[in-house]
Amino acid sequence: MTKIRLATIWLDGCSGCHMSFLDMDERLIELAPYFDLVYSPYVDAKEFPKEVDLSIVEGAVSSDHDLEMIKKIRANSKTILALGDCAVTGNVSALKNLYGTDAVLQRGYFELADINKNKRYPSQIVPKLLDKVIPLHEAVKIDYFLPGCPTPADAVYETIKALIEGREINVNELTRFGK
Amino acid sequence: MKTITIAPVTRIEGHAKITIDLDKAGKVSDARLHVTQYRGFEKFCEGRFYTEMPSLTARTCGICPVSHVIASSKACDVLLSLTPPQAALNIRKIINLAQLLQSHALNFYHLSSPDFVYGFDALKEDRNIFKLMQTHPQMAKDGIELRAFGQKIIELLGGKKIHPEGIIPGGVSRKLEDDVKKNILSQIPRAMEIAKSTLKYFKENMHKFQKEIDTFAVFPSLFMALVNKDGTLEHYDGVLRFIDSEGNILEDAVDPQRYKEFIGEAAEEDSYLKSPYYKPLGYPDGMYRVGALARLNIASSCGTPLADEELKNFKALNGGKPVLNSFYYHYARIIEIIYAIEKIEELLNDEASLSEDIKADGKINKTVGVGCSEAPRGTLFHEYRVDENGVIEKVNLIIATGNNNLAMNAGVKQVAAAFVDANDITDGALNRVEAVIRCFDPCLSCSTHALGIVSSTIQLRDHDKKIIKIIERN
Numbered sequence: 225m226t227k228i229r230l231a232t233i234w235l236d237g238c239s240g241c242h243m244s245f246l247d248m249d250e251r252l253i254e255l256a257p258y259f260d261l262v263y264s265p266y267v268d269a270k271e272f273p274k275e276v277d278l279s280i281v282e283g284a285v286s287s288d289h290d291l292e293m294i295k296k297i298r299a300n301s302k303t304i305l306a307l308g309d310c311a312v313t314g315n316v317s318a319l320k321n322l323y324g325t326d327a328v329l330q331r332g333y334f335e336l337a338d339i340n341k342n343k344r345y346p347s348q349i350v351p352k353l354l355d356k357v358i359p360l361h362e363a364v365k366i367d368y369f370l371p372g373c374p375t376p377a378d379a380v381y382e383t384i385k386a387l388i389e390g391r392e393i394n395v396n397e398l399t400r401f402g403k
Numbered sequence: 404m405k406t407i408t409i410a411p412v413t414r415i416e417g418h419a420k421i422t423i424d425l426d427k428a429g430k431v432s433d434a435r436l437h438v439t440q441y442r443g444f445e446k447f448c449e450g451r452f453y454t455e456m457p458s459l460t461a462r463t464c465g466i467c468p469v470s471h472v473i474a475s476s477k478a479c480d481v482l483l484s485l486t487p488p489q490a491a492l493n494i495r496k497i498i499n500l501a502q503l504l505q506s507h508a509l510n511f512y513h514l515s516s517p518d519f520v521y522g523f524d525a526l527k528e529d530r531n532i533f534k535l536m537q538t539h540p541q542m543a544k545d546g547i548e549l550r551a552f553g554q555k556i557i558e559l560l561g562g563k564k565i566h567p568e569g570i571i572p573g574g575v576s577r578k579l580e581d582d583v584k585k586n587i588l589s590q591i592p593r594a595m596e597i598a599k600s601t602l603k604y605f606k607e608n609m610h611k612f613q614k615e616i617d618t619f620a621v622f623p624s625l626f627m628a629l630v631n632k633d634g635t636l637e638h639y640d641g642v643l644r645f646i647d648s649e650g651n652i653l654e655d656a657v658d659p660q661r662y663k664e665f666i667g668e669a670a671e672e673d674s675y676l677k678s679p680y681y682k683p684l685g686y687p688d689g690m691y692r693v694g695a696l697a698r699l700n701i702a703s704s705c706g707t708p709l710a711d712e713e714l715k716n717f718k719a720l721n722g723g724k725p726v727l728n729s730f731y732y733h734y735a736r737i738i739e740i741i742y743a744i745e746k747i748e749e750l751l752n753d754e755a756s757l758s759e760d761i762k763a764d765g766k767i768n769k770t771v772g773v774g775c776s777e778a779p780r781g782t783l784f785h786e787y788r789v790d791e792n793g794v795i796e797k798v799n800l801i802i803a804t805g806n807n808n809l810a811m812n813a814g815v816k817q818v819a820a821a822f823v824d825a826n827d828i829t830d831g832a833l834n835r836v837e838a839v840i841r842c843f844d845p846c847l848s849c850s851t852h853a854l855g856i857v858s859s860t861i862q863l864r865d866h867d868k869k870i871i872k873i874i875e876r877n
Contacts, residue, residue, distance in 0.1 A: 234418075236440060240465025240565045246513060247564055249551045253536055253544065261533055266513065268413050268527040268834070289439065316462040319447040328443030336445055336799050337677060338667035339686050348673040349422060350439045374465060374565045 228277040228388055230259040232266070233297065235290040236317045236357065237283025239265075240374035241308035245280075247377035255381070258388050276301045278387055284310045284317040285358050289351035298364040303387065305368040306360045307380070309401055312369045318357040325353045372399040405429075407819075407828060412436075412837050419845070421815055421836055429825030434816040436808075436840060438676035445798045453479050453767075453793040454572060460785065461566040463800075466509065469502035469557060470778030470803070472570045473639065474785040478774030479572030481660070482789055483765035490758035491574030493750045496639045498561050498570065499776065500743040500750075503638060504594075505553025506779035507695070507736040507743075510844040511601060512546025515733065518838055519608055523615065524831035542604075549597045549740070552590055556747065559583050574762035584751050591748050595709075598740045602713065605737055612730065618821040619839045620729035620814025623648035625681055625691035626700050627806065629777050632656060634703035636710075636742065638777040644701050645681060645691065650724045653683075659775030662784055666801065678808040679801055690809035693781025694843065695735035700725035707749070710742035729814055729842045736779075736844070767793045778803040780844055804845040814839045 234242050242265060246252070262276060263269045272293070279301040285291050297304060309315035320328045329345045360366050370383055379398035386393040410420040418440045424433040444463055451459060457475040461468040473495060480487060487495070517530040520539060528534075536543040554564040560577060561567025569576050609616070625648070629641035643657035645665070654665060668677045669686045681689030691697075699718075705711050717738060720726045726735075750756055767789060774785045781803035788797040818839040822832040 236442065238462050238465040238468075240462070240468065243465040243509075243565055246509070246550070247554055249547050250544070252547065253540075256533055256536055261531070265411075265413060267531040267533070270409075270411065270413070286442075287440070316459070317442060320443040323443075323446050323449075328446040329441070331446040332441065332443060333670040333677070336668065337670040338682075339669035341669075342672055344672055346441075346670070346672055346675050349420065349437045350673060350675055353441060373462070377564070 227257070228259050229262050229273070229275060231263040231272065231276045231279040231297070231301070232261070233263065233272075233279065233281055233293065234265060235281065235283035235293060235311075235360075236286040237308060237310040238316070239282070241282040241311075241372075241380075244308075244372075244374040244377050245380055248381045249377070251377075251381050255384060255388075272296050272300060274300050278303050278305065278384075280305045280307050280384075281311055281360055282307045284314045285354070285360060285363050286317060286320075287351035287353050291354065291363060294360060294363045303367045304360070304364070305370060305383065305387070306366045307370050308375045309371050309373045311360050312371050313401070314357050314359045315373065318359070321357055325355055329353070370395060370399065371401045372403045373401070375399050376403060405825065407823065407833075409833055409836060412840055419840070421840075423815075423819045423823055423836070425825045431816070431820040431823055434812075434819040434836070435673065436676075436811050436815050437674045439674075441675040445800055448795050448798045451795050453482060453787065453789055453795060456785075456787065456795065457570060457572070458566065458568055460800075463802075465565055467502060467506055467778050467780070467803075468566045469498055469561070469570070470776060470783050471785070472561075472567065473499055473776045474774040474778075474783045476570050476572050476774065477776065478772040478785045478787050481772030481774065482767055482769050482787065482793070483572060483763075484768035485573060485763045485765040487574035487763055488758065488760040489755040490578065491761045491763075492639075493753055493756040494560055494575045494577075494579055494761065495570055497747050497750050497756075498557055498567065499639050500747050501553040501556035501560075503553075503779050504740055504743040504747075505550045505557070506844075507740050508546060508550040508553065510736060510841070511733065512543070512550065514844075515838075515841050516542070516546065518834070518841070519605070519612075522611070523835050523838060524829070527830055527834070530834070545597045545600065549594060549601070552594045553743075555590075556587055559587065571762070573764055576762070578759055578761050579751075579756050581757065584757070588748065588751055591744060595741070595744050598737070598744055601740065602737050605734060609734075614821075615835065615838070616728050616730040618818055619835075619842055620810060620817060621727050622813060622817065623727060624810055624813075625653065625684075625689070626697035626725060627681070627691045627693050627782060628698040628701045629659070629775065629782060630698075630701055635706040636698060636702040636704070638698075640776070643775075643782070646701055646725065648725055648727060650700075653681075659784065660773045662773060662775065662786075662801070668801065668805075674808075676805055676808050678812075679806050680809065687809055690813065691806065692729075692810045693803060693806040694732060694779075695739050696726060696729065696732045697781065698777060699735045699738060705738070705742045707742050707745035709745055710738055713738045713741065729810070729839065732842045732844065767791060780804050781806050804843070807843050807845065811840060811843050811845065814843070
């Protein structure tokens with residue numbers, strides 16, 4: 225069996241889905257021979273590679289950097305799996321849309337800062353926040369959606385296994401929104 | 404003059420970027436960590452009912468959600484002016500220690516161990532846990548098993564491994580069942596066996612990293628942690644203590660409700676992570692460190708036999724004075740793993756833990772409440788203001804990792820100066836710049852409530868701060 229080239233990335237999320245990936249525990253060792261992890265927070269690759277078979281993306285798109293990344297991921301991936309509720313719907317990451325980006329920055333860096341020398345939001349070197357947080361499929365085409373907050377490890381395991389083996393599965397038994 | 408940027412910083416829990424500024428002579432003039440994500444919990448929690456706060460703020464972080472659930476529930480306990488029953492306190496403590504255990508295991512095995520096993524100059528393709536599975540399968544299995552033990556306890560007592568809903572204002576929602584107690588107790592010996600082998604491995608290999616020990620964020624700073632009134636190690640409750648780098652106590656027995664009298668927060672233009680500082684010394688002189696190193700520097704003892712035995716050796720590193728080398732965060736975390744296992748056993752065997760009485764009920768009695776606990780990475784504060792109906796009007800969070808922001812920046816600069824040569828920028832040097840960040844084990848998704856960090860690119864900037872080169876490490 226050929227190894228697939230696998231990437232995992234976390235955009236605007238809490239990393240819970242990446243932790244759930246690790247919660248596969250010993251099943252990680254079972255799956256490891258079937259993939260090369262070419263890009264992920266768990267490894268030291270710095271640049272998103274070309275010709276990735278499967279990219280697993282956690283989190284929503286909330287900054288210009290997230291947007292750039294998801295486009296790059298789309299251009300370089302055969303298949304994208306949106307992992308977890310933030311990736312699928314925006315979920316908690318999109319709650320800041322209720323007040324708007326400016327109000328959220330105002331609270332964090334003006335009202336709740338004892339010192340803000342230049343009276344500006346963070347704007348140097350760091351990515352710019354978009355006016356609206358969006359789920360992945362609003363930015364690019366997504367092939368598979370796997371909900372959950374976070375997606376349970378069993379669901380992650382069964383889905384990755386099915387994708388490696390190239391067969392369809394019904395994830396309704398394994399996860400649901402908020403589970 | 405040039406700037407080197409490392410992005411993304413990898414094998415940390417968050418999104419970050421590092422810039423290293425070089426002067427005309429090619430010497431490091433400055434280096435900074437930039438956290439690159441912002442989620443805005445402090446704003447969007449407004450208008451929510453207080454009972455939603457534990458499960459909502461859990462989503463700040465997937466690595467230490469329990470810390471948020473605990474700090475949040477404790478803030479709500481204050482709003483309700485009640486003390487949860489003893490069984491609830493014990494169960495909360497067990498879940499909290501289980502998280503400490505899993506998080507420390509994650510940092511040691513899944514994120515940092517490749518640096519110890521293969522060295523900081525190893526091929527970057529090799530520096531990860533998947534390589535470890537191939538070359539050191541037992542070690543990788545042990546790491547996975549130790550973390551799984553912690554996660555399993557959280558699931559058994561809190562309902563799920565990540566974002567558990569079993570800790571609520573007034574107590575907990577599940578009593579400790581006898582079979583669950585027996586199940587966890589039966590796994591303790593194996594967990595302790597792994598913890599001891601982790602300690603043995605670390606101590607046997609420490610000598611290989613003398614240069615890193617000597618340069619990874621070694622400087623005088625203050626330290627802050629919760630501690631019991633008798634000076635013993637505490638993660639769930641206790642009072643705040645600040646000490647200086649000589650070990651002198653600056654503030655003691657501070658009720659966390661008064662945290663704002665001692666801690667200020669400074670916003671910077673180039674990071675979404677604010678920098679807390681000790682108010683009496685101002686910014687940036689009021690730099691302090693939190694987390695495992697700070698806790699063991701501050702506590703006089705752990706209060707459990709095996710951890711106390713090892714604490715003696717830890718305290719001897721600097722002749723009884725606070726240990727200033729951030730590399731020893733790794734050592735401190737291993738001691739805390741041992742402590743957590745011992746303490747979980749002790750709490751499970753406390754008869755009070757099995758009581759049916761697990762929740763106190765109350766109404767809103769106060770309009771402001773602070774919840775504080777020691778997260779794996781340090782002291783965490785949740786402050787809520789509510790109206791008389793319990794609807795949230797204002798939220799302030801100071802996240803464990805944020806407390807270390809000034810120290811992490813100082814550490815990055817120190818390591819860059821020691822290892823980065825402008826004429827020959829090696830991957831090993833850049834890996835060390837990231838590795839100093841790994842010592843602090845920052846949880847960046849949390850710390851920016853959560854802004855993340857963009858991973859590590861290294862940018863080289865000239866003396867006008869113009870980017871002249873971006874080194875993508877591939």
